[in-house]
Amino acid sequence: MSTADRTRERPLAPTAGEVATAGEDPVLDEVRPLSGVRETLYFAFRNKKLVFGLVVTTAMLAFAIVGPLIARHPPLAFGGRLGWAPTTREGYWFGTTLLGQDVFAQFVTGLRLAFIVGALGGGIAAVMGMLVGFTAGYRGGIVDELLNMLTNVVLVIPTFALLLVIAAYLNVRSIATEAIFIGLTSWPWAARALRAQTFSLTSRDFVSLARLSGSGSSKIIFKEIAPNMSSYLVMMFILLFGNAVLIAATLDFIGLGPSNTISLGMMMQLSVQNAALQLHLWWWFVPPGLALMTIVGSLYVMNVGLDEVFNPRLRNM
Amino acid sequence: MTRYLLRKFFIYCLTFVAAVTIDWSIPHLMPGNPVLTLMGRIQIQDPQVAQHVYANYMRSFNLDLPLWKQYYYFWVSLVHGDLGTSILQFPSPVSSIILHAAPYTLGLLVPAILLSWYVGNKLGALAARRKVLDNTLLPFGYMLTATPYMWFSIVLVWVFAITLHLAPVGFAYSPTAIRGFNTTFIFDLLHHWLLPFLSLFLVACGGWAIGMRNLIIYELESDYAHYLEALGAPRRLVRKYAFRNALLPQVTGLALALGAVIAGALVTEIVFSYPGLGYQIYRAITNEDYFVIQGIFLFIIVGVLIANFIIDIVYVIVDPRTRIGMEGGQA
Numbered sequence: 001m002s003t004a005d006r007t008r009e010r011p012l013a014p015t016a017g018e019v020a021t022a023g024e025d026p027v028l029d030e031v032r033p034l035s036g037v038r039e040t041l042y043f044a045f046r047n048k049k050l051v052f053g054l055v056v057t058t059a060m061l062a063f064a065i066v067g068p069l070i071a072r073h074p075p076l077a078f079g080g081r082l083g084w085a086p087t088t089r090e091g092y093w094f095g096t097t098l099l100g101q102d103v104f105a106q107f108v109t110g111l112r113l114a115f116i117v118g119a120l121g122g123g124i125a126a127v128m129g130m131l132v133g134f135t136a137g138y139r140g141g142i143v144d145e146l147l148n149m150l151t152n153v154v155l156v157i158p159t160f161a162l163l164l165v166i167a168a169y170l171n172v173r174s175i176a177t178e179a180i181f182i183g184l185t186s187w188p189w190a191a192r193a194l195r196a197q198t199f200s201l202t203s204r205d206f207v208s209l210a211r212l213s214g215s216g217s218s219k220i221i222f223k224e225i226a227p228n229m230s231s232y233l234v235m236m237f238i239l240l241f242g243n244a245v246l247i248a249a250t251l252d253f254i255g256l257g258p259s260n261t262i263s264l265g266m267m268m269q270l271s272v273q274n275a276a277l278q279l280h281l282w283w284w285f286v287p288p289g290l291a292l293m294t295i296v297g298s299l300y301v302m303n304v305g306l307d308e309v310f311n312p313r314l315r316n317m
Numbered sequence: 318m319t320r321y322l323l324r325k326f327f328i329y330c331l332t333f334v335a336a337v338t339i340d341w342s343i344p345h346l347m348p349g350n351p352v353l354t355l356m357g358r359i360q361i362q363d364p365q366v367a368q369h370v371y372a373n374y375m376r377s378f379n380l381d382l383p384l385w386k387q388y389y390y391f392w393v394s395l396v397h398g399d400l401g402t403s404i405l406q407f408p409s410p411v412s413s414i415i416l417h418a419a420p421y422t423l424g425l426l427v428p429a430i431l432l433s434w435y436v437g438n439k440l441g442a443l444a445a446r447r448k449v450l451d452n453t454l455l456p457f458g459y460m461l462t463a464t465p466y467m468w469f470s471i472v473l474v475w476v477f478a479i480t481l482h483l484a485p486v487g488f489a490y491s492p493t494a495i496r497g498f499n500t501t502f503i504f505d506l507l508h509h510w511l512l513p514f515l516s517l518f519l520v521a522c523g524g525w526a527i528g529m530r531n532l533i534i535y536e537l538e539s540d541y542a543h544y545l546e547a548l549g550a551p552r553r554l555v556r557k558y559a560f561r562n563a564l565l566p567q568v569t570g571l572a573l574a575l576g577a578v579i580a581g582a583l584v585t586e587i588v589f590s591y592p593g594l595g596y597q598i599y600r601a602i603t604n605e606d607y608f609v610i611q612g613i614f615l616f617i618i619v620g621v622l623i624a625n626f627i628i629d630i631v632y633v634i635v636d637p638r639t640r641i642g643m644e645g646g647q648a
Contacts, residue, residue, distance in 0.1 A: 158579055
């Protein structure tokens with residue numbers, strides 16, 4: 001049984017208002033969704049994992065937005081003392097690199113880029129996954145066969161190796177192209193999962209009813225099917241987001257990061273290249289990885305929390 | 318069953334063709350002429366000589382032929398195992414570079430993948446629905462699985478190799494070691510192998526443990542588990558059945574996770590200067606040695622396809638339903 005099915009079949013504790021109007025359909029239709037939202041929110045705020053994940057992610061996001069505004073030096077400018085440990089002097093809060101660059105400025109710039117790459121790459125992957133998954137699951141037949149084959153082919157290709165080749169040939173690389181290529185290669189598992197979900201929903205009565213009433217395919221998909229797996233879509237996007245952040249960091253570390261800026265992966269690459277490990281310049285290589293781990297980890301924890309909120313069976317009783 | 322495997326095999330062949338085509342077309346689709354870049358690097362002053370060299374390069378890379386012929390020749394040389402020549406390590410052929418590097422990568426990857434899968438699943442199954450264990454193990458699992466492979470390697474090197482001097486900083490063996498099949502050299506190899514292996518193993522382990530823990534919880538809430546419990550079956554038996562059922566998606570998951578682990582191995586090697594494929598690819602990228610990058614890409618593709626096929630066969634063996642279903646004529 002799928003997540004979306006469970007969401008629908010959740011035994012709702014009827015509120016007083018619902019009981020009173022249970023006989024009248026029109027009113028019921030207006031009351032139900034509201035109480036569903038209220039119930040979800042009730043469990044959402046009581047779920048420690050979800051709250052923890054949300055708080056940490058939001059804090060990191062806030063840091064990524066505010067950080068570059070309060071950094072005292074441009075991220076790529078030289079001029080600081082070489083290899084300074086974190087200090088309050090001259091605004092080098094996170095110290096300087098071996099080349100005298102401000103680690104704080106680099107860190108917050110990289111943090112911002114990580115969120116951009118995650119949102120863009122994860123977003124593109126989600127859209128691709130939805131397009132392919134919905135179409136394949138709803139249409140069925142030959143379209144399904146072809147899309148399934150495409151999904152399987154892209155699924156098997158180790159996308160990271162593919163990205164390596166593509167990025168290596170691009171002379172000028174930007175954060176946008178990086179995100180686009182990550183998005184275009186990381187959708188298959190999402191498409192596969194969505195296809196299965198769509199498949200099971202398409203045979204339901206309410207979809208048949210919509211079809212009988214003359215709605216077009218796209219309207220049925222976006223008005224009837226998609227809302228019924230909204231929780232699933234949210235969780236899928238979160239996973240794709242975290243995935244995109246990690247892939248981008250790995251690409252950057254291997255030397256294929258965007259030109260003319262600095263990312264968390266590039267910070268790690270440069271620190272390894274410049275013997276920061278041997279010189280114990282820990283403030284240079286510890287923060288970027290730690291930040292990535294925190295962002296992605298809190299996203300994962302948030303995801304499990306969401307799963308428990310939407311999926312009563314998983315709640316720890 | 319044969320039909321199922323044949324179908325899979327067809328998909329993999331298709332994937333291989335697609336991958337080779339992509340591998341061939343990327344340099345052609347990208348703006349810029351690689352030969353011009355090469356010419357720019359050697360900087361010949363005399364225009365007449367430059368023209369000759371240019372024409373020679375165009376001919377030797379088959380760039381003067383029509384596109385379909387270039388594509389055809391790409392396949393021909395591929396079938397002959399010719400992946401081109403490295404520019405950086407001229408004149409070693411790319412295939413020999415790969416053959417020298419691959420054992421190191423496989424030596425890291427295969428044990429790391431198999432052991433992390435085994436240990437991770439066991440740990441996850443132990444943790445599921447056991448409050449204390451769940452609350453201690455799970456946060457570690459999430460932290461590990463969210464850790465970028467290279468950062469974990471960096472931290473391990475810094476702490477264990479550089480600060481505590483417990484392990485070598487990098488490379489596959491000590492510079493003073495004499496290569497040979499004796500205990501000293503094998504011990505030296507293992508000594509250098511341990512830290513990069515641990516780095517891969519631990520990060521991968523976290524993901525498996527979490528996956529298994531969540532799957533077991535799903536299984537324990539399913540009807541058959543409740544029924545067994547209602548019959549008074551001991552809890553251990555219920556968990557055993559749940560584990561077996563949860564193992565199936567994890568087998569499929571192994572195929573899906575391959576790409577991530579390989580990417581992890583590549584960057585781990587870079588941190589440890591471990592002379593495998595990742596280290597070669599890093600050198601190739603920083604020196605724009607494109608044939609090496611393309612060759613390693615194809616090698617990884619073939620490896621992943623073979624691994625996928627093995628996993629498919631294992632799945633058929635592990636899951637009796639696929640066998641019965643296949644014989645019934647359903648694909």
